[in-house]
Amino acid sequence: MLGPGDDAAIVATPDGRVVATVDVLVDGVHFRTDWATGEQIGRRAALAAMADVAAMGAAPTALLVGLSAPPGTPTELVMAIGRGLNEEAVRAGAGVVGGDLTRSEVLTVAVTVLGDLRGAEPVRRSGARAGDVVAVAVLSRGFRSPAAAVGAYRVPEPPLAAGIVAASSGATAMIDVSDGLLADLGHIAVSSGVAIEVVTARLPLNPRLVEVASALGRDHLQWALTGGDDHALAATFPHGAVLPPGWTAIGAVRTGSGVTVDGAPWDQPAGWDHFG
Amino acid sequence: MLGPGDDAAIVATPDGRVVATVDVLVDGVHFRTDWATGEQIGRRAALAAMADVAAMGAAPTALLVGLSAPPGTPTELVMAIGRGLNEEAVRAGAGVVGGDLTRSEVLTVAVTVLGDLRGAEPVRRSGARAGDVVAVAVLSRGFRSPAAAVGAYRVPEPPLAAGIVAASSGATAMIDVSDGLLADLGHIAVSSGVAIEVVTARLPLNPRLVEVASALGRDHLQWALTGGDDHALAATFPHGAVLPPGWTAIGAVRTGSGVTVDGAPWDQPAGWDHFG
Numbered sequence: 258m259l260g261p262g263d264d265a266a267i268v269a270t271p272d273g274r275v276v277a278t279v280d281v282l283v284d285g286v287h288f289r290t291d292w293a294t295g296e297q298i299g300r301r302a303a304l305a306a307m308a309d310v311a312a313m314g315a316a317p318t319a320l321l322v323g324l325s326a327p328p329g330t331p332t333e334l335v336m337a338i339g340r341g342l343n344e345e346a347v348r349a350g351a352g353v354v355g356g357d358l359t360r361s362e363v364l365t366v367a368v369t370v371l372g373d374l375r376g377a378e379p380v381r382r383s384g385a386r387a388g389d390v391v392a393v394a395v396l397s398r399g400f401r402s403p404a405a406a407v408g409a410y411r412v413p414e415p416p417l418a419a420g421i422v423a424a425s426s427g428a429t430a431m432i433d434v435s436d437g438l439l440a441d442l443g444h445i446a447v448s449s450g451v452a453i454e455v456v457t458a459r460l461p462l463n464p465r466l467v468e469v470a471s472a473l474g475r476d477h478l479q480w481a482l483t484g485g486d487d488h489a490l491a492a493t494f495p496h497g498a499v500l501p502p503g504w505t506a507i508g509a510v511r512t513g514s515g516v517t518v519d520g521a522p523w524d525q526p527a528g529w530d531h532f533g
Numbered sequence: 534m535l536g537p538g539d540d541a542a543i544v545a546t547p548d549g550r551v552v553a554t555v556d557v558l559v560d561g562v563h564f565r566t567d568w569a570t571g572e573q574i575g576r577r578a579a580l581a582a583m584a585d586v587a588a589m590g591a592a593p594t595a596l597l598v599g600l601s602a603p604p605g606t607p608t609e610l611v612m613a614i615g616r617g618l619n620e621e622a623v624r625a626g627a628g629v630v631g632g633d634l635t636r637s638e639v640l641t642v643a644v645t646v647l648g649d650l651r652g653a654e655p656v657r658r659s660g661a662r663a664g665d666v667v668a669v670a671v672l673s674r675g676f677r678s679p680a681a682a683v684g685a686y687r688v689p690e691p692p693l694a695a696g697i698v699a700a701s702s703g704a705t706a707m708i709d710v711s712d713g714l715l716a717d718l719g720h721i722a723v724s725s726g727v728a729i730e731v732v733t734a735r736l737p738l739n740p741r742l743v744e745v746a747s748a749l750g751r752d753h754l755q756w757a758l759t760g761g762d763d764h765a766l767a768a769t770f771p772h773g774a775v776l777p778p779g780w781t782a783i784g785a786v787r788t789g790s791g792v793t794v795d796g797a798p799w800d801q802p803a804g805w806d807h808f809g
Binding site: 313 | 546599600636650658
C-alpha cells in the first residue's frame, strides 16, 4: 500500500483474487447529520460496505473513500467522518488506503471495500439447496426513523467475522441484509432456485424495536422482516450443521420458489427501495 | 468475477497486488447534463478514474460504480451513463464488475478502478531525480467552460496505455494531471525533493484551446499550465531515455525545490481547486 500522496493505492492480494464492492451513503437518505456525528456517519458507512465483503465470506483488507461535501462544510465534520471510517476499518483488520474529496451540494460518502478470501471459495447467493437451514447474524442494531431510537441508530456493533465463520462452517449461500430480510432472502431464493420458509417465532428481535414499535402502534414483525436498517447477514447452512456463534436459525430451504412467512406467502412490500 | 447479482465482485489478481483508486464526479462540478449525454458522462468518469491507475504504470482490470441520482432521473440517462462507463472500461481492457445505485438530490458518479501491475514496480511520485527529463502524454482533450469548446469537452480520447509504456520505458515518477499541470508537477517536486523546470515552447498545445482562448481574449498558456480539464499524464524519465510514443519532453528535473516556467518561478494560481 502507498500513502495518500499517490494516484492509487497498492494492496497486497496474496490469495490471487480480490473481493470488491462499493456502497454509497447519501445525507438525508442513509443518514442525517442532525442525528449522527461525523464519526458515527463514517462508522456506519464503513460497516455497510464491509458487510458486503463479509457476506462473501471474505475479510475486509482495504477501504477507499469518495467523499463529496457542500462548500462550507466544517473541516471538523469531514475529519470526523474520516476518523469514523478508519476506526471501523481498523476494528475489522482493514485500513483506509485512498480516497477522493470533492464538492457537491449533498454530503455523500462512497465507500469501496476490498477483501481477502484467504484461499476459501466465495459464498454466493446461488448455493442454497432444499433441506438447508436458514439463519441470520445481526451485525448492528438500528432504525431508520423513530426519534426515540436515535441511540440505537447511532451505535453500530459490527461482528463482521460472522461472515467468515459462516463460510468456514460450510454456509451454502449468504447475503448482506440491506433491502430488508424478506427481500434479501428472496434474492437467495431466486439465485438458488429454491423456496425459503421463515418462522417468525425464531427471529432474533431487537427488544428496543419491539418497544418502539409498540409505543408507535406499529407492527414490530413487519419492521423486522422488511426494514433495511438492522444490519445483518442471512445465510443457508447444510441440514444438521452446527451453526457458528452469532447465528440464529430462522427457517428452512425447500424445493419451489418464493419466500413464505409462517407458512404463508408474504404479500407485504418486501423491503425498502433505496432508489424509490 | 461474479455477476452483478452478488454482494461483491471477485477479481483475479495474479500479480499478488492490486492497484486501487476512486474518483468522484458530481453534476455541476465535473460535468453538466445539459452539455454532455449520459454516455459521454460515463466515458469521462471511467477515463478520469482509470487515468489514476495508468499513472501508477498499471493496466485497469475492473471498475465499480456508485451512482446516485435524483428521484425522477430518466432511466435512459442512468442506462446511458452505465453504457459509457462500460464502453470506456472495455476499450481499456477492463470491465464494470459491480456497483451501487441510490438516490440523491445531485447526480454523482463514484468510480473505483482496480488495476494490475503485471509484475512491474509501481511508478510513484517520489522517484524523480535531478537530470531526469519531464514529459507529458495527453490522454484526452477538453475544456471546463467555454461553450465554443463543447465538442472537445465531449470527446475523450484515452490512450491509457501511455502509463504502461512509460513504466516499461523506465519512468522514475508519474502523476495523473487532474489539478493542473503545474500543480501536479509540484506534487512530484515535493514528493521527490527536486525542482522541476518547464519550457513553455515545448508544451503540446491543443490548437482548439489556442483558438478559443484567443477568441475570448484569454491566455492559452495559462490555461494549458493550470487547467485541469485536458486529461494528461506527467512523468519523469532518466536523462537520455528514449521517450515512448505519445510522450513529449517539456522540461527537466534539477536539484532544489519548486516548479519554474521558462526559468521563472510560477506565481499564478497553480490549479483548479475541486473543493474550493
